[in-house]
Amino acid sequence: MDLALQQRLVVVAGGSSGIGLACAKAFAAEGARVAIISRSQGRLQQARLECEAAGLTLHCFASDLAQADQAQSTIEAIIAQHGAINVLVNTAGAAARHPVNQLTPAHYLEALNAKFCPYINTQHAVLAHFLGQxxxxxxxxxxxxxxxxxxxxxxxxxxxxxxAALILASLGLAQAYGREGIRINVINPGFTLTPRTQATLARMAQRSGQSLEQVMAQQQALIPIGRFARAEEVADLALFLASDKASYLSGAVIDMDGGAYPGV
Structure with missing residues (x-):
């Protein structure tokens, strides 16, 4: 299927590892021009080399997207160097997990700063750019x-x-900007084989006193499809949602959990 993404400029926030890197590779393989953003220069360099080995090109930008000014300046730098942005894929940021009996009010603020703010800051800058085209x-x-x-x-x-706050914000913004020709959609992956998931499973194993293999088997047994998702599968859905093949799809929330939570 030709998704007509050739030469489109795609920004992947959090594109240096995991699902973000899988998305960056998938868009680049479709012929898009891809800029990735990450806080880590080391991970950016590793991602660039990995893609170059596969014959793919990435443009890398280091930024802490939890800081609104950095998100704005980074988006401006991408536009200055590469032209108008067509697609934003937000994957940057993750909130730490804590045992419930150890939670404090500060942990909620930390989670917002770690996950909500990077998405909102980057999206705000890109939406303003979209509206100004x-x-x-x-x-x-x-x-x-x-x-x-x-x-x-x-x-x-x-x-x-x-x-949950990100989902609600995404739906509200999709409704607000649909008449401007801007589409906003959400993918909700479940357990996906990424370094982040591996770390989560390792913590679960440590707390339970079981081996990592036992915990992985238990978690996969809870999924009707019987396995974790691959990052590339999430990237395939992101490709479709970003393309004109999904031109009438906006404000959608697609749960990609192998059927683990039907109807939520």
Missing amino acids: AHPTLRAVVNIVGIGGKVAMPEHITGGAAN
């Missing part, structure tokens, strides 16, 4: 949030709350 073309946002924004989990209360 003299000749609108493809303009789409894909916010990759997480199933924890819809399913309450005791070990993920603060991060889940930040995710």
